Every structure is written in C-alpha cells, then in structure tokens.
Amino acid sequence: MLAPRNWRDPRWVVTGLLLLIIPFIQFGSGRDFVMRASIAPLFYLMLMTGETLFQKKTSRLLLSTFCLLLFLGSLTPLYEINRSIYRSYDYYFLQDNNDCGCDVTSTEPVTHLEQPGVPENEHPDTLIADEIQTLKFMDDKLSKNFIANVRQSLYYRYLSSR
Numbered sequence: 001m002l003a004p005r006n007w008r009d010p011r012w013v014v015t016g017l018l019l020l021i022i023p024f025i026q027f028g029s030g031r032d033f034v035m036r037a038s039i040a041p042l043f044y045l046m047l048m049t050g051e052t053l054f055q056k057k058t059s060r061l062l063l064s065t066f067c068l069l070l071f072l073g074s075l076t077p078l079y080e081i082n083r084s085i086y087r088s089y090d091y092y093f094l095q096d097n098n099d100c101g102c103d104v105t106s107t108e109p110v111t112h113l114e115q116p117g118v119p120e121n122e123h124p125d126t127l128i129a130d131e132i133q134t135l136k137f138m139d140d141k142l143s144k145n146f147i148a149n150v151r152q153s154l155y156y157r158y159l160s161s162r
Contacts, residue, residue: 001065002048012048015041091126112140 006012018041027033052058053066135147150156
C-alpha cells in the first residue's frame with residue numbers, strides 16, 4: 001500500500017527487499033534470525049506508515065485501509081492481554097490454591113524441551129509456564145537454542161576483556 005507513494009525512495013526499496021528475503025533465511029532449528037533481523041525493517045515500515053497516516057495529503061481510502069489493518073493487527077495483543085488478566089484473576093480469586101491438583105515442584109529433572117502447544121493446556125490452573133528448575137540437565141536439540149558454552153564463543157575468546 002505504501003509502494004506507489006514511496007517506490008523512488010531507496011530506503012523503501014531496501015526495507016521491502018529485506019522484508020521479502022529475511023523470512024526465507026534460517027539458521028539453526030528456530031526462527032530466531034527472522035525475528036531479530038526483521039526488527040529494523042519493521043521499525044522503518046512503522047515510521048513510514050505513521051508518516052503516511054499523519055500527512056494532510058493522504059487520501060481517505062488509504063487512511064481508512066491503514067486504520068482497518070492496524071485495528072486487525074491489534075487484535076492479537078488485545079487477546080493476549082485479556083488472556084493474562086483472565087488467568088491471573090482465575091488463579092488468585094476463583095480457584096482454591098490448595099486444591100488445584102497441580103504438581104509444581106517435580107523431583108524428576110527435566111532433560112529436554114518439548115515443542116510448545118496451547119499455553120492454557122500446558123499448565124492448567126497455574127501461572128507458571130513450566131516445571132524447569134535448572135538447565136543443567138538439558139541435552140536435546142531444542143534446548144541448545146537457549147543454552148550454549150559461552151567460553152567457546154567468538155565474543156568471549158576475542159572481544160571480552162579477561
């Protein structure tokens with residue numbers, strides 16, 4: 001929607017190309033690169049959208065379309081906020097905390113991470129998301145995305161002061 005207005009701006013072209021290419025690049029087993037590398041182009045896209053929204057010469061059709069799309073985009077955060085408030089209220093005021101039927105302190109160490117599912121089904125009637133007390137025993141591929149030997153990293157070996 002911004003292309004007809006900004007197609008001559010090289011910043012717009014670079015932003016568009018990055019947002020088209022980045023989703024197809026994957027390092028490791030997760031989507032961490034895509035999430036982190038797209039922050040700058042998405043921020044610039046937000047700035048360009050904001051400039052378009054507040055310019056006096058923006059047409060009513062474009063303005064209405066942007067407002068509709070921004071409203072649709074706001075539904076997910078509103079859902080998450082509502083879910084958080086509902087679960088907190090349910091936990092603190094509606095259920096009997098002594099009789100929730102959940103075993104929070106497991107004696108068995110967790111050795112691997114499972115692929116996430118629906119949060120409400122993962123840990124019903126609790127506010128905590130998992131039973132992991134330590135990352136010491138992790139040995140699976142998914143947890144390696146979050147745990148690493150920092151002493152072998154490029155930063156630790158060459159850039160950090162010893």
